[in-house]
Amino acid sequence: MDAEEPNTEEPAVEEPKAEELTIPQAFLLLATNDQDGEAEVPAYVLRTALAGAILAELDQLGAIGLQGKHVRATDQAPQTGFQHQWELIRHKSRPHTPKRWVSMLEGRAEVQRVYEGLTSRGIVEHVGEKHLGLFKSTRYPEKDHAPEASLLTKVQAALKGGPSDARTTALIALLEAAGLLVKLFPAADRTRARELAKDYWPARAVTDELRMIRLAEDEAAMLADPVRARHPG
Template sequence: MRVTIAEELLLLAHSDDKGKQIINTTQLDPAVAGALLAELAVTDRVELTKKKVTIKDPTPLGDEELDALLARIADKSAPRSPAWRLSKLQSGKLRKRLLTRLATTGVLTEQQSTVLGLFPVTRWPEADPSVEANVKERVSAVLTGADPDPRTAVLIAIVHAAKLDRKAFPGADRARVKQIAKGEWAGDAVAKTIAAANAAAVAAITAATSAATTASSGS
């Protein structure tokens, strides 16, 4: 089954059995947005550098979320930075739409409950473990020395930016993760794409964490 890089990220970011989110929302939401933007880059729809995102090919990909983002980028005359794009794109609504889509296609199960009988909670346990298993197998092969394709490298870079790598791949070689995340293995164009996606995700996660900390301190 074909899933987006953002959906692969979400599978890795939830526990298999209980479907609980295993990293903070302030880390996950910018990372999900970064994964969508990076997918447009690896499919040659946009060019991604640290300073700007520019359209290369406005042809839709046939995915609702990716095509909506592509249309928004194409509609703007002045190029914006990846970090700016992520700041506008990231949201709990986007995350929920992608999780719901995974549930609709039978990859996850949506389970509603409450905490202390008062606070609603949604869990996303796996219904079809084979999808995440394939993702983990692909990533694990790269982390143990296989040559990565751009799509897998981008996923690893964003997983690393969100500090999810230690939880999703606890036994992975940290040096190898960093090597992939920096694009050191790749040609110039691919390396720039990976570096830009990684930098944008880190910037957005840092900004979100800072905002959450400020709000907590002022409450």
């Protein structure tokens, strides 16, 4: 990684072009350090935001939509690698909120799957390491900078008020929800990005889920050490 008003209308279906990345791939690429291949955010943030990116991808493809407070699948099956998630949503006996789907879809395996998709395209490199001969970790340093450079150019132009396609707008909302936008563009005016993170339902679901995770962590810390939690100094 290198340095409006809510829209209630149904989004237009926007298929990614052959050379373009999916929203999950684009998010993960920008969330990963170019040099060491490590994530720029904690693992739980990465997993949660990637789940939101999957919902955003399905939404852009017209495969799902928000109806009232619940996510509903359409009859338009996605032609990308996220058909499994679409089928889960389609066949669930009870509809769920976006936040609930974020919590259900997030996971380490999905992060690795999207990383491996970037690896197969020659954008990042799979680097496996063993520690003490027992524990294996995996990093994904950048191999081809061109896709990331293109993404950064599009995002920066949109932040400066230029035209933005639906996929770039969704990506900006997710980056803001994950706390990555300020790291990528520390000098940018993020007013519009904050509005997007609040108004675009997949990004809002990420924000809500991260808030719940952090509250749970704070509560667990207080239960473990109530005296220190009340007097952190």
